[in-house]
Amino acid sequence: MPYTIMLDAGHGGRDPGAVFNGRQEKDDTLRLTLAIGEILQNNGVDVEYTRTTDVYTSPYERAMKANNAGVDFFISIHRNSFPTDNEVFGVESLVYDLSGIKYQMAQDINDQLEAIGFVNLGVKARPNLVVLRRTRMPAVLVEVGFIDSNVDNRLFDDNFDDIAQAIASGILDTLESVGVIQNDYYRVQVGAFRNRRYAERLLNELLEQDYPAFIDDSGPYLRVQVGGFNNLNEAAEMERRLKRAGYPTVIVR
Structure with missing residues (x-):
């Protein structure tokens, strides 16, 4: 939507x-x-x-x-x-x-x-x-x-x-x-923080590896996410890449 x-x-x-x-x-x-x-x-x-x-x-x-x-x-x-x-x-x-x-x-x-x-x-x-x-x-x-x-x-x-x-x-x-005007999109979340310094540290680490990462600060936590993606398959492929790189992940819609 x-x-x-x-x-x-x-x-x-x-x-x-x-x-x-x-x-x-x-x-x-x-x-x-x-x-x-x-x-x-x-x-x-x-x-x-x-x-x-x-x-x-x-x-x-x-x-x-x-x-x-x-x-x-x-x-x-x-x-x-x-x-x-x-x-x-x-x-x-x-x-x-x-x-x-x-x-x-x-x-x-x-x-x-x-x-x-x-x-x-x-x-x-x-x-x-x-x-x-x-x-x-x-x-x-x-x-x-x-x-x-x-x-x-x-x-x-x-x-x-x-x-x-x-x-x-x-x-x-x-x-x-940031890919949010598509009707359906998915992101891969890599971390959620209250401390901005920790969120920015992770963000910079991901950006240095050319991941399309950003900080979503629309809620109570600073959520470091990658994406978005047009469909679930694309998001799942990115999640696998991040997991192989050692990051904890969850796909969010």
């Missing part, structure tokens, strides 16, 4: 977000979020939303909605702001910490937006943000330019469709790179 993404249009209702010359963040984020969702759905991804109208929902409620829905990824769309107008411009993405598939997805989104003309301000760790701290799945918050920057607003308005496509493409690039 396809993967599910919860798209979160930042702010809403009584919370306008950042405001500049009458322009409200909540309006930009809702319009962009709906456009991104349509593109993802057209590419076979199941999409859910924290809001589709101008209503207020607290950050905690947004995180709980994603957790209760059991989605696989959470993407929150925002516009940035700075105390001084027209002083800072560019895009940045925020994640709980700089690791795992969420970090890769944030980088892929930023790269796509940079290609449109935005300055890429990078990916930053923000463990204090509720929608990143309380979600149980990989989560990324994208700041799509500064709303108090005329430069970024022109980019946003003149390239709206391209921006929606860029964010969707960044998401899809990440999913394709």
